[in-house]
Amino acid sequence: MTESFGARLHAAMQRFGPLCVGIDPHAALLEQWGLSQDAEGLRAFGLAVVDAAAGRAAAVKPQVAFFERFGSRGFAALEEVMAAARAAHLLVIADAKRGDIGSTMAGYAAAWLAPGAPLEADAVTVSPYLGPESLRDTLTTAVRAGKGVFVLAATSNPEAAALQSARTVDVAAGDEQTVAQRVVRDVTWVNGSAAFAGGSLGLGPIGLVIGATVDRSEFGLSDDLLVGAPILAPGFGAQGAAPEDLAARFGGVARQVLASESRSILGIGPSRIAETISARNARYQEVLRD
Numbered sequence: 118m119t120e121s122f123g124a125r126l127h128a129a130m131q132r133f134g135p136l137c138v139g140i141d142p143h144a145a146l147l148e149q150w151g152l153s154q155d156a157e158g159l160r161a162f163g164l165a166v167v168d169a170a171a172g173r174a175a176a177v178k179p180q181v182a183f184f185e186r187f188g189s190r191g192f193a194a195l196e197e198v199m200a201a202a203r204a205a206h207l208l209v210i211a212d213a214k215r216g217d218i219g220s221t222m223a224g225y226a227a228a229w230l231a232p233g234a235p236l237e238a239d240a241v242t243v244s245p246y247l248g249p250e251s252l253r254d255t256l257t258t259a260v261r262a263g264k265g266v267f268v269l270a271a272t273s274n275p276e277a278a279a280l281q282s283a284r285t286v287d288v289a290a291g292d293e294q295t296v297a298q299r300v301v302r303d304v305t306w307v308n309g310s311a312a313f314a315g316g317s318l319g320l321g322p323i324g325l326v327i328g329a330t331v332d333r334s335e336f337g338l339s340d341d342l343l344v345g346a347p348i349l350a351p352g353f354g355a356q357g358a359a360p361e362d363l364a365a366r367f368g369g370v371a372r373q374v375l376a377s378e379s380r381s382i383l384g385i386g387p388s389r390i391a392e393t394i395s396a397r398n399a400r401y402q403e404v405l406r407d
Contacts, residue, residue, distance in 0.1 A: 119261075119262065119263035120263055121260070121263055121321075121322055122239060122240060122259070122263060122264050122265030122322040123265070123308075123319070123320035123321045123322050123345075123347065124320070125208065125239070125263075126175070126176075126208060126265065126320055126347055126375075127319050127320045129175035129176065129208055130175045130372075130375070132175070133172075133173065133174055133175040133398065134174070134175065134398040134399070134401055134402045135175065135363070135372075135374055135375055135376050135398075135401050135402070135405070136174045136175065136375075136376055136378065136394065136397055136398040136401055137174065137175065137176040137177065137178050137210065137349065137375040137376065137377045137378070138166060138169075138170045138174050138176070138177050138178070138378065138379070138382060138394060139177070139178045139179075139180060139212075139377055139378060139379025139380075139382075139383070140162075140163050140166045140167075140177055140178065140179040140180065140198065140379070141179075141180040141183055141379040141380065141383065142158070142159050142162040142163065142180075142183045142184070143183065143380070146162070146380070146383055146384065147159075147162060149384070149386065150162060150165075150386065150387050155187060155190070156187045156190035156191050156193065156194045157194075159183070159184055159187065159191060159194040159195070159198075160194040160197055160198065163179065163194065163195070163197075163198030163201075164197070164198060164201055165387050165390070166383070166390065167198060167201050167202045167205055167207065168205075168391075169387075169390040169391040169394055170202075170205075170207055170394055171202075171205035171206070171207055172205075173391065173394045173395050173398060174207065174394055174398055175207075175208060175375065176207060176208035176209070176210055176239075176375060177202050177207050177208075177209055177210070178209075178210040178211075178212050178349075178377055178379075179195060179198060179199060179202075179209070179210075179211060179212060180212045180379070181195065181211055181212055181213040184198075192236070195236065196235050196236055199211070199236065199237070199238055200237075203237070203239070208239045208240070209238045209239050209240075210238065210239065210240045210241070210242065210265075210267065210349065210375075211229050211236065211238035211240070211241045211242070212242050213225075213229060213241050213242060213243075214242050214243065214244050214269065215229070215241065215242075215243050215244065216243055216244030216245065216246060216247055216251070216252075217247060217251070218247055218248075218251045219251075222251060222252070222254065222255055223254055223255070223258075225241075225243075225255070226241075226254065226255040226258045226259070227258075229241040230255075230258055230259050230262055230264040230266075231258075231262065232262055238264075239264060239265060240259075240264060240265030240266060240267055240324070241264075241265075241266060241267070242266075242267045242268075242269065242326060242349070243255060243266055243267070243268055243269070244268075244269050245268050245269060245270075245300045245303070245304065246269075249268075249299070249300055249303035249304055250303065252266070252268065252304060256304060256307050256322075256323055257307070259322055259323070260307060260322050260323075263322075264322065265322045265323070265324060265347065266304075266322070266323050266324065267324040267325060267326050267347070267349045268300060268304045268323065268324070268325055268326065269300075269325075269326045270297045270300050270301055270325040270326055270327050270336070270338065271297045271325075271326075271327045271328060271331050271333065271336040271338060272326055272327075272328050272331075272351070273328025273329065273330045273331060273351045273352035273356055274328075278331070278335070280296060281295070281296050281297045281336060282295050282296070282297065282335050282336050282337075283295065283296050284296075285299060287299070294337060295336050295337040297336040297337065297338060298336065298337040298338065298342065300325075301325060301338065301342055301343070301346070302342070304323055304325075305321070305323055305325070305343075305345070305346050307321060307322065307323045308321025308322070308323050308345045308346055309345075319345070320345060320346075320347050320373060321345045321346060321347070323346065323347075324346050324347030324348060324349055325343070325346050325347075325348055325349070326348075326349045326350075326351065327343075327348050327349075327350055328350065328351055328352040329350040329351065329352035329353050329356075329358035329362055329363070329366055329376065330352040330356055330357055330358050331352075331366075333366070333367075340368060340369040340370050343370045343373065344370070345373075346373065347373055347375065348367065348370065348373050348374045348375065349374075349375050349377060350363075350366075350367070350374050350375065350376055350377060351377045352377075353376045353377060353378045353381070354378035354379070354380060354381025354382065354397075355378075355379070355380035355381045355384070360376070360397070360400040360401045360403075360404050361404055363376055363401055363404050363405070364404050364405070364407070371405060372405060376401055378397060381397075382394060382397060
């Protein structure tokens with residue numbers, strides 16, 4: 118039987134801590150690192166981050182857009198970087214934010230989650246805003262393949278707050294809920310089995326993207342609602358959240374959180390990135406012990 122993504126994530130976080138290192142080859146970072154503004158520069162950048170993160174972090178998160186801008190050569194570089202990361206026993210979360218319906222969404226799921234696919238990752242980020250039900254086949258595909266999915270719920274960009282905190286009425290259930298609450302309830306049913314949430318493994322395969330800079334109470338995202346769901350939390354580092362905010366923002370579900378940092382680590386430069394990853398991860402682990 119294929120080991121679940123939740124089990125693998127839990128084991129990696131227990132061993133290496135909660136830090137997820139972004140692989141975000143911004144043009145400015147490529148220049149700072151002395152790398153060319155092309156697919157070969159992306160490849161060198163990505164492989165250097167993988168080498169620094171291996172054995173020091175639980176996961177890496179390539180931002181697909183920065184590879185996509187160079188077309189087929191950029192995707193070839195991304196394939197190589199992700200394969201190297203998985204070979205180094207890092208969990209790879211493809212930050213692709215895909216979202217569609219029907220056979221198109223099935224195509225995205227096959228591209229990012231199918232075992233043996235050129236772009237195979239351990240998990241992928243997806244958008245629920247064509248309706249959470251449009252993700253059903255992707256979620257079940259992920260479970261069958263031992264993969265994970267992180268669904269956008271309450272993101273760290275301020276312009277999303279009005280939409281994600283807007284209140285809706287579920288006529289059938291007769292209750293009012295925020296858009297973010299509805300997304301969470303409509304996707305985390307997959308984690309409801311005792312084999313995932315609440316069971317010995319602790320984490321399910323279906324996670325949520327919740328920004329470290331947002332106030333969860335404004336979105337109605339209580340600890341009880343989030344039980345068993347891995348949480349990918351952007352907003353740490355350059356966007357303003359500090360390691361201490363891991364406990365302050367996430368409270369009783371803090372140990373479910375992958376704290377994502379990119380520019381705050383990558384901006385240090387290639388010669389010091391490994392020691393920076395170790396130091397940041399140690400700080401997160403210290404916060405969780407306090």
